[in-house]
Amino acid sequence: MNKIVVWGFRWAPPFAQGLVRDLRVRWALEEAGRAYDVELIDFDERHGDAYRRRQPFGMVPAFEVDGRGLFESAAIVHRIAEESAVLMPPDAAARVEVLSWMFAAVNTVEPPIQHLLEMDLLHAGEPWVALRRPAVVDTVRARLDALAARLDGRDYLVGRFSAADILMTTVLRFARHTDLVEGHPVLDAYVQRCEARPAFHKALDAQLADYARHAPVAA
Ligand SMILES: N[C@@H](CCC(=O)N[C@@H](CS)C(=O)NCC(=O)O)C(=O)O
Structure with a gap:
C-alpha cells in the first residue's frame, strides 16, 4: 500500500x-x-x-x-x-476469529446501537420513539451482555489487540450518550483500554x- x-x-x-x-x-x-x-x-x-x-x-x-x-x-x-x-494475527485460526468479530461488530452490535442513537439524537421527542425505544434498549442490552460475557477475563476480543477491537470500540462509542456501555464494568474497561492507545x-x-x-x- x-x-x-x-x-x-x-x-x-x-x-x-x-x-x-x-x-x-x-x-x-x-x-x-x-x-x-x-x-x-x-x-x-x-x-x-x-x-x-x-x-x-x-x-x-x-x-x-x-x-x-x-x-x-x-x-x-x-x-x-x-x-x-x-491489526491481524499471523495465525490462520486467529485471523478467522478476528474476521468473525469484525462482522459481529458491524452486523450484530452496531445496528441496534445505531438505531438507538438515531432515535435519541435525531428523532428525540417524536411520538413513535416513545413506543419503539424500550424494545430497542432491550436489544442493545442483550447484545452488550453477550459481548461482556465474551470480554470477561480478556483484554481484547481475540487474544491481543486487532482490527476487531477498532470496529467494536467505535461501535460502542455510538452509545456514549447513554450509560449502557459505561454502566457495564467489563465493557467500560474495554473501551477505555482501546481508547487509551496512542x-x-x-x-x-x-x-x-x-x-x-x-x-x-x-x-
Ligand atoms: N455501512 C457504512 C455506513 C456508513 C455511514 O453510515 N456513514 C455515515 C457517517 S458515519 C454517513 O455518511 N451518513 C450520511 C448519510 O447517511 O447520508 C460503513 O460502515 O461505511
Whole structure:
C-alpha cells in the first residue's frame, strides 16, 4: 500500500463529532503506521455523481489505495489489517476469529446501537420513539451482555489487540450518550483500554481538528 486517501466530512455537528466512521479508518491507518491523505467533502456533496462513484450510497468513509477504490468502513479496515501485523494475527485460526468479530461488530452490535442513537439524537421527542425505544434498549442490552460475557477475563476480543477491537470500540462509542456501555464494568474497561492507545488519539484528534478548521461561522 503506497498512496492512501480517506474521504470524510468537512464538518459534522457536535453530537456526531468523534463518531463519524472515517474515524475507524484513520485509527486503523495510525495503528498500521501508514501515511495517508484525507479528502473532505461537504455534507451535500455526498449526493453528487463524482462522490457516488466512490461510495454508491453517498456515505463516508470512502477509501483509495494505489488508485483502487474501496467503500464500507469494515471492508476498508480489513484491507488495512491484511497488511498489518498489529491489526491481524499471523495465525490462520486467529485471523478467522478476528474476521468473525469484525462482522459481529458491524452486523450484530452496531445496528441496534445505531438505531438507538438515531432515535435519541435525531428523532428525540417524536411520538413513535416513545413506543419503539424500550424494545430497542432491550436489544442493545442483550447484545452488550453477550459481548461482556465474551470480554470477561480478556483484554481484547481475540487474544491481543486487532482490527476487531477498532470496529467494536467505535461501535460502542455510538452509545456514549447513554450509560449502557459505561454502566457495564467489563465493557467500560474495554473501551477505555482501546481508547487509551496512542493511535486512537491521533486519529480522533485529526478528525476533530478537521471539523474545527471547517466549523460554520455563526451569522
Ligand atoms: N455501512 C457504512 C455506513 C456508513 C455511514 O453510515 N456513514 C455515515 C457517517 S458515519 C454517513 O455518511 N451518513 C450520511 C448519510 O447517511 O447520508 C460503513 O460502515 O461505511
